[in-house]
Amino acid sequence: MTVAGLMTRPQALSSHRKPPANRSADPDSRQPRSQDSNLPPSASTLRTMGVEESVYLAKLAEQAERYEEMVENMKVVASADQELSVEERNLLSVAYKNVIGARRASWRIVTSIEQKEESKGNEAQVKLIKEYRQKIEKELGTICEDILDVLDKHLIASAQTGESKVFYQKMKGDYHRYLAEFAVSDKRKASAEKSLAAYQNATEVAATDLAPTHPIRLGLALNFSVFYYEILNAPDKACHLAKQAFDDAIAELDTLSEESYKDSTLIMQLLRDNLTLWTSSEAEPQDAGGAAPAAADATKEESAAPAAAASTAETTAEKAAPAEQKAD
Known part of the structure; x- marks a missing residue:
């Protein structure tokens, strides 16, 4: 996406205006001038100008x-309290998703390091890591x-x-779910309930x-x-929901418009990937310590905005080893 040509400069009005014919030199005989040109822009006009400028600056x-x-x-x-266009809606989603996504990735990395240091018994390092993790959680x-x-x-x-x-x-x-990812006790429960x-x-x-x-329905x-899988620890419900959505979409795939084909099929692929991952994880035996495989770390989620699914989907593995999760 380029910003060139996103806004056009309004044409200036010419200052060389031809005087009207037969105009009297007597100022008292001239027609009264309309006062509309002296009025300031209306609040709605200013709001529209502000919105257009903000959209351009966001791009x-x-x-x-x-x-x-x-x-x-x-x-x-x-905040203009008006229905956003599809473009504006996606810009909002992309903006927040990039801001939150970077910190979610950071949180996963730091949490993983914290767990490793705890297993080694490095209490001094764990204390420092915990403080750093809490700083990230505050930002989240x-x-x-x-x-x-x-x-x-x-x-x-x-x-x-x-x-x-x-x-x-x-x-x-989604954003209540993000809160539930790092919250504990009653705060986690409250965020999970609101997300649900x-x-x-x-x-x-x-x-x-x-x-x-x-x-959007697939996402x-x-x-x-x-x-359901990560927050409520309900793999059966997660698999049922994902499979139902995938099957329903497959049944009507021939009605899919060319405009949304790429986005829809990408999300369908993510649904299928998750189903494969979750069912294989459930089938695997637990290790000697009794801990189930960390399947949640590899769960794939939707990209920043459905309209940009193919271009904005990214892999958390690029940011947070060993996770393979696609950023939501």
Whole structure:
């Protein structure tokens, strides 16, 4: 994506205006001048200008890989209390996903190192690692609460179409799930319950408003199944949900539009990969220590935005060995 040509400069009005014919030299005989030209821009006009500028700056920030600034610009757009376009919706998702994704990857790396040092009995190092992990968790919490606040106060209430309603409820479920990933005790339980409720709300709307092959519906099923597997430790439910979504999409594959074919088939592949992984993990015997294989680390999730699934899906293995999870 390039930023060139994203905005066009408005044409300036010519200052060389031909005087009207037969105009009297007497100032008192001239027609009264309209006062409309002296009025300041309306609030709606200023808001539109602000939104357009923020969208452009968000695209610019994305190209520069300055995702925190991309988030701030898209928050301006989201706070306008208007239905976002598909492009704006995806820009918002990409912005937050990059900001949260980097920290989720960092958290996994640090947690893995912490576990290794604990097994070696290196208490001094473990203390330092724990403090560092808590710093990352604080950042994760701030980001999640930020987007959840935007969703609850602006986006969900402004959603008009079934597609946007599913998109935002799924997004709400995702970010409560991210909170549950590192939370403990009652906080983990509360985040898990909120995530479950949001995913269920999204699923109800998707069942009536979106086709089984729709990339947003498929992405919802993918992430909801990951929630069951990783957060609720319910592999049977995870497999059932993923298989049902995959089978429903296969049954209507011939109705898939060319526009969404690439995105939908990519997510279907991720669903199938997870099913293969989960069923093989359940079949494997536990090791001598009684611990089940760390299948959750290899679970694949949806990319930043369905409309950019092929280009934004990345492998956490590139950031956090030995995980093979595709970033959500």
